[in-house]
Amino acid sequence: MQYLGIQPKRPKIAVFDFTGCEGCELQLANKEETLVDFLAAVEVVAFREVMTDAGDDYEIALIEGAISRADEEALLRQIRDRAGVVVALGTCACYGGVNRLKNTFDLGEANREVYGDKPKETSEVRAVGDVVEVDLAIPGCPVNKAEVERIVQHVVLDVAFSFPAYPVCVECKQRFNICLVDRGQLCLGPIVQAGCDAPCPTGGRGCWGCRGPARDANVPEYLSALKEKGFGEDEVRERLGFFGAFEGAVG
């Protein structure tokens, strides 16, 4: 199938899961109305969640999940050596995600809490980019399939794509939502990168920041505004730390 007379590339891709819930992988298999075309645009050589075959000849590696064990780190390095393009898929891969909360505890204590007297080998949770070089990071908990499709189109046919520079507020306002902060709810919308189409605020739940800071996010100013509005420091810190996406963005 050609587009504007040009034959799209059909790159070989492989999907790998590390520490995460596999929800982002599931997103890849969602959106049934375009799933067949999506899968036709690429050649999937490895994708444990949806197929049994597994090849190791791939150009693009999609990495889901954070890195939390030595063997994961070794496997990730191997993938990096093989793949031309490494993509961090989802918030865990991009930032460490919810898993990163573990880093605030003593590792041994965390291990005992979860595994009791059968401890497992574990290490600090890191984002994929903290371990190997990442060519493209697609944030989201989970990723937005429509956005992933557009990124794939960009890869196979150079269809223009860029992540929104604006924060969630733009998409939220465009969905005609009433501002949740005006209703007394904590929301990170003004400082979080859009592209999700604001599903959480639309559903009545403030933004938790899974997509990480927006470009040029004015974090200090928003935090002082939240304080002025009476939101507690602990509540705000917990919210910012939830996905590990604001480490370094908060002074």
Place this chain on the structure above:
Amino acid sequence: MLFKTVSKDEFEKLVGIMLESNEVVAPTRVESDVHGDPIHEYLPVESFDEIDLNYETTAHSAKTYFLPYRENLSTYTFEAGDWGQEIGYRAMPRILLGLHACDINGLLKLDKVLARDVFPSPYYVSRRQNTFVVGIDHEPCDGGFCHAVGADTVTHGFDLFLTDLGETYLVEIKSSRGYSMLGQVKTQDVSDADTQAFKAVRHRITEQFTTDLDIQDLPNLLDMEFESEVWTKWGEKCLSCGSCAMSCPTCYCYGVEERASMDWKTGSKSKRLYACTIVDFAEVSGGRNFRPDRKTRLKYRFYHQHRGFVESYDEPKCVGCNRCGRACLVGIHPAEVIGDLQREERL
């Protein structure tokens, strides 16, 4: 110009008639804010009871019914080496009921840019012509400064305009379709007593404006204060979140994007309203950004509202509704920013 009075019962009947054959969009109470005060929006309604004409303001303006946040401009199909294009700007008739004078003035400003300038937008014109506008007088809203920018009264741009006289509405009829519409219910000629009551209402409304703002000579002042520290003070607060432009009744800046379908068989060109305070608003190919910092972007927002637009159209773009000030989570209120600039000049 033609005036009639209509009883509130008859008016309710008229709304019933409107609802029978049109989509009716009207102020509706949707939420309460953190202080328990009502929040309204212009939303499609199905009965008169859903409408609250006694509303103060709405969170979003009615702009979206003329200039949607997202709009498909054209669709392409590719087949057998050939291609086709489909452009549609047919708009369904709609009645917009209960617009305040500032918002109708906002439409008149959009008309100047999108309907009467060098390149009229058929998409806008189609929606504008197919929308029947009913305005209504109201008490000044908190923080609004429509009177300062000359937008507290409106002389055209609507079909009917209501003034609440207690038991009745005084109705200003501005179009033949307005006349036909109103003709479907019982009306009375305006009596001397009605005229007196109307004047009293207008006087009461005018008396209640409290925002102290004078925009006379503001375009020149803005020129002189281009390097003012006032822009740093307010600009550094700005979240660059675009909420001001999204809630503004007259902001019309947009971006255009082309997309392809996943099966490569169709493509589309769509338009999306954008905001001048967003970091990449003035970014061009190669990554060069003409307005990389917040204070410059915020400044240019004010320059378009109160200087650039005045040069092009002899009036400010701002209608003083203060929706941007209400929407701003860090408290950037236009009247305060302008007031700061004026004080700066006096020093």
